[in-house]
Amino acid sequence: MIYEPSATAVVIFCLFVAFTLGLSFYFGGRARSVKGYYAAGGSIHWFVNGIAFAGDYLSAASFLGICGMIAFYGYDGFLYSVGYLAGWIVALFVIAEPIKRLGRYTFADALDNRFNSRGIKLAAATSTLAVSIFYLIPQMVGAGVLIKPLLGFSHTFGVISVGTVVVLIVVTAGMVSTTYVQFIKGALLVAFSLVLTALILQRGLRVGPGLERGDLPPAQIVTVKFTGERFVNGKPQGRGPGQSDLEHVGHLSRLPGGATHTGPLGPLAFLSTLGQSEVVLWSSKTEKLSDGSTTTTYTPRKVPGSEVLQPGNHPSFNGIRSEKLSDKLNFLSLMLALFCGTASLPHILIRYYTVKDAASARKSTIVGIGSIGFFYVLTLFLGLGAMTSGAIDVSNSNMAAPLLARSFGEMLFAAISAIAFTTVLGTVSGLIIAASGAVVHDLLTGYFRLDLHDANKVRAGKFVSVVVGIVAIVLGIAFEKLNVNFLVGWAFSVAASANLPSLVMLLFWRGTTREGITAAIFTGMVSSLAWILLSAETYENVYKLPPESAIVPFSQPGIVTIPLGFLTLIVVSLFTQGRVGTGPRKG
Amino acid sequence: MEKRSDAAKVAESESRLGLALFTLYLAAYTGFVLLSAFAPSILEDAPLAGVNIAILYGMGLIIGAFVLALLYAWLLRRKAR
Numbered sequence: 001m002i003y004e005p006s007a008t009a010v011v012i013f014c015l016f017v018a019f020t021l022g023l024s025f026y027f028g029g030r031a032r033s034v035k036g037y038y039a040a041g042g043s044i045h046w047f048v049n050g051i052a053f054a055g056d057y058l059s060a061a062s063f064l065g066i067c068g069m070i071a072f073y074g075y076d077g078f079l080y081s082v083g084y085l086a087g088w089i090v091a092l093f094v095i096a097e098p099i100k101r102l103g104r105y106t107f108a109d110a111l112d113n114r115f116n117s118r119g120i121k122l123a124a125a126t127s128t129l130a131v132s133i134f135y136l137i138p139q140m141v142g143a144g145v146l147i148k149p150l151l152g153f154s155h156t157f158g159v160i161s162v163g164t165v166v167v168l169i170v171v172t173a174g175m176v177s178t179t180y181v182q183f184i185k186g187a188l189l190v191a192f193s194l195v196l197t198a199l200i201l202q203r204g205l206r207v208g209p210g211l212e213r214g215d216l217p218p219a220q221i222v223t224v225k226f227t228g229e230r231f232v233n234g235k236p237q238g239r240g241p242g243q244s245d246l247e248h249v250g251h252l253s254r255l256p257g258g259a260t261h262t263g264p265l266g267p268l269a270f271l272s273t274l275g276q277s278e279v280v281l282w283s284s285k286t287e288k289l290s291d292g293s294t295t296t297t298y299t300p301r302k303v304p305g306s307e308v309l310q311p312g313n314h315p316s317f318n319g320i321r322s323e324k325l326s327d328k329l330n331f332l333s334l335m336l337a338l339f340c341g342t343a344s345l346p347h348i349l350i351r352y353y354t355v356k357d358a359a360s361a362r363k364s365t366i367v368g369i370g371s372i373g374f375f376y377v378l379t380l381f382l383g384l385g386a387m388t389s390g391a392i393d394v395s396n397s398n399m400a401a402p403l404l405a406r407s408f409g410e411m412l413f414a415a416i417s418a419i420a421f422t423t424v425l426g427t428v429s430g431l432i433i434a435a436s437g438a439v440v441h442d443l444l445t446g447y448f449r450l451d452l453h454d455a456n457k458v459r460a461g462k463f464v465s466v467v468v469g470i471v472a473i474v475l476g477i478a479f480e481k482l483n484v485n486f487l488v489g490w491a492f493s494v495a496a497s498a499n500l501p502s503l504v505m506l507l508f509w510r511g512t513t514r515e516g517i518t519a520a521i522f523t524g525m526v527s528s529l530a531w532i533l534l535s536a537e538t539y540e541n542v543y544k545l546p547p548e549s550a551i552v553p554f555s556q557p558g559i560v561t562i563p564l565g566f567l568t569l570i571v572v573s574l575f576t577q578g579r580v581g582t583g584p585r586k587g
Numbered sequence: 588m589e590k591r592s593d594a595a596k597v598a599e600s601e602s603r604l605g606l607a608l609f610t611l612y613l614a615a616y617t618g619f620v621l622l623s624a625f626a627p628s629i630l631e632d633a634p635l636a637g638v639n640i641a642i643l644y645g646m647g648l649i650i651g652a653f654v655l656a657l658l659y660a661w662l663l664r665r666k667a668r
């Protein structure tokens with residue numbers, strides 16, 4: 001679909017960027033020491049830190065990905081909301097306070113607190129880098145995907161500009177500016193999602209134009225010639241005479257009792273009315289023709305609302321309705337990885353070092369759960385609101401949320417687009433700080449034992465941030481075509497498999513040895529990565545090979561590789577018990 | 588046997604309380620995931636205001652997490668007094 005770039009969106013976006021950069025320079029002076037740069041001096045108020053958790057955690061995948069998935073497939077996107085939020089329970093009840101007590105700047109500190117082992121530092125730093133890079137790619141790709149239709153710039157320009165802004169934020173004031181950017185973004189995201197939800201409920205539900213007679217809209221066909229020319233329904237794509245473009249979709253075909261519109265609805269009435277209605281959903285099929293062109297056909301079908309509000313419509317969740325055990329295991333595995341992944345993400349864990357003590361760590365987690373949970377409750381209404389807004393682009397599910405906002409007016413569209421960008425800024429800056437801390441604090445001074453002064457460490461940290469930023473820009477351009485949600489799932493699986501077994505066992509089993517931790521991190525990381533690379537999803541989406549030829553029986557690794565991490569830790573620890581200097585220090 | 592400090596004792600009792608609440612939530616989450624995977628038909632019923640169990644259970648898990656978090660904070664504060 002062709003989008004008209006919005007001047008208001010460009011202006012509001014520039015104001016946002018100018019404001020966040022101004023803030024960063026203002027805070028720049030506070031980040032001269034290592035503690036200032038990596039942990040904001042431990043001086044962030046727990047409430048600010050709690051909202052910053054929301055800003056850190058609610059990435060573009062949460063906002064755009066989940067809304068788009070619900071808008072296109074119904075309930076399934078909400079499964080991610082539930083899983084992503086449930087993971088915070090692990091963070092609050094198991095991880096938060098001990099990790100604050102045991103560490104200083106990175107979670108490697110906490111793991112290594114009793115042992116002072118170079119192996120643990122190397123392992124933890126490697127897994128931090130791997131997870132951060134996996135998480136960075138979809139954020140950068142997301143920035144490019146957004147900037148093209150919203151502001152009319154190219155993908156490459158979008159990725160470079162977002163990367164540059166983020167690096168400036170991180171380099172000027174490290175964790176201080178990162179925290180405030182995330183705080184502002186978290187607050188704005190939740191507030192504007194609430195505004196959108198209120199507008200959706202106020203508008204109520206209505207049957208799409210012409211659909212009350214029971215007809216379906218015609219299928220839409222996009223053909224891309226090998227020269228790159230695009231045709232829609234046989235005519236060149238465009239808005240001029242003799243041209244054609246995709247129609248906006250997202251309509252109800254029937255309301256209960258034969259009504260054509262409902263008027264304002266309460267939240268429960270909205271859900272129950274939708275459950276008794278009928279929705280037009282679109283499925284797509286892409287074919288490669290012999291002349292080198294590809295054709296994508298979007299076909300509408302009527303789906304009962306009760307089915308839309310049930311899990312199992314999205315291709316990734318079809319397994320729920322299948323009789324095959326491996327399909328069901330794939331679903332269980334994903335839900336396990338979401339549950340275990342949150343408290344293993346390095347950029348989330350480092351936020352525990354920005355507050356003053358364990359009690360503040362706990363309080364900020366509670367604020368985080370409140371704000372993030374509230375947002376995830378709203379995602380269901382945003383997604384279903386987009387599904388019935390009559391405004392969505394059948395070819396791009398990532399645009400569902402901004403287009404929903406556009407159906408309420410240009411200003412809201414501009415605001416939501418600008419917030420979507422700050423979403424990317426907030427998460428990417430957190431990831432860059434985490435990666436930079438892993439390189440400087442864990443690798444350079446921990447593993448290689450370089451004796452860096454405070455000021456040199458900050459300088460090295462800023463240099464590494466620039467390098468990681470450049471790597472993120474390059475990868476964001478290289479992986480333009482890759483599905484955004486897909487990679488976030490990878491990051492969660494790898495984080496949970498590599499980091500969670502060590503974090504948990506260190507806290508609850510006194511027999512844990514440093515060899516056990518090192519082995520568990522490497523085994524969890526390598527096995528989950530290998531599993532992903534050999535899975536049907538990767539065969540299909542990355543290598544473009546037939547998914548049936550994949551080696552592993554299902555795509556999500558968590559259910560195998562997380563227990564494998566625990567097992568490795570226990571076995572290796574048992575074999576290395578009692579060696580000099582391997583056990584925990586007394587006291 | 589060395590005498591443990593008060594701080595360590597407090598930390599231990601906090602972590603025991605945390606683990607109890609964690610187990611409670613884990614059971615609820617596991618129930619949700621297993622129902623979705625093996626008995627999705629149960630989730631179709633709409634017992635409250637026409638809203639089905641899939642939505643009620645999912646929303647319940649999100650809101651329940653926050654309620655448990657507040658309960659945890661409240662219990663710890665009462666203990667501290």
